[in-house]
Amino acid sequence: MTARKPLLDALVAMLTPRDALVSCLGANARYLPHMTVPCPVFALCDSMSAAIPLALGMALQRPDRHVVALEGDGSLLMSPNVLATVAAAAPPNLTMLLWVNGRYESSGGQALPAVTVDWAALARAAGIGHVAAAGDVAGLREAFTRARAAGAPALVVVEVAFDPAEAIPPYSERPDEIRARFQL
């Protein structure tokens, strides 16, 4: 299984200035301020489950932009209903990346409830028409490229390694700063 940072690096390298990136709380939100991201970034430091509906609102408001939402499996397990909401709204410009490591990483790496969720099947059952999986950088590049070209809301399930020793930087931006800089 691939570590988080190479996957995040690969994703950021595929973004363009016409995109918008919304990140759930946790490792991705903490890495992003230290990376050169070519599009506006709205990173959450609280509010599990908010990334996808937040991105949905942006995508509906700005159909000229492609919005990419990063969500964690712990967050989505808390509110899988959002998949049906996205499917019903059907924005062609929303791509969701679900980072699956089976852990509540931002709160210390506690395990999720001990069951293996078939995220791709769940998303399809909720009406998401374009679903793909990626387990390494090459797979992510291919899956993301196809997802953003799907013309329909898409979900890429990204299997990511959990490393309790990973040196994830702390939150380094205040919410006011994040909001002020986010301009579409």
Add this chain to the structure above:
Amino acid sequence: MTGLEQIVAGLEAGQVSIVASVPDTWIGRLMAGVRRSSRLRAVDVAREEEAVAVACGANLAGGRGAVLIQNAGLLNCGGILAGLVELYRLPCFFIVSLRGDHRDPVYYHAPKGRVTEETLRAWRLPHARADRRGDLAAQVKQGVEFCVESRGPFVLLISGEDLG
């Protein structure tokens, strides 16, 4: 003009672009009016916290979002109000059906009716009851503009009789 029509007119006058909702009987009637508007985009969500995030996303993207839900759903929203709306100082306008007060003496709504306004005060959420004797459109527009100017939430509580 019915109260329902006035509320929709107020959303339009407040330049709301996206209305995210989980319906109850009253909000469902109101959303039927929203859907008849060519200036409002109705977004049906599965849970009320999603509606808050959708509205905030619309605001961050340059539009104006509104949330139409029942008070039961508002009571679900404490976490996202604190962790998104308040923390990031985002405008978020709510129209909430106030079920279970003296005008709606239904036993299974009454527990919500007893705690709604006390909860709003405890959460320090600016709020008001809609006044059907006045101009509902103006009250809605004022609420939307309060959110934009204060970078925060405002809750307008409505009753079924406000829609007539």
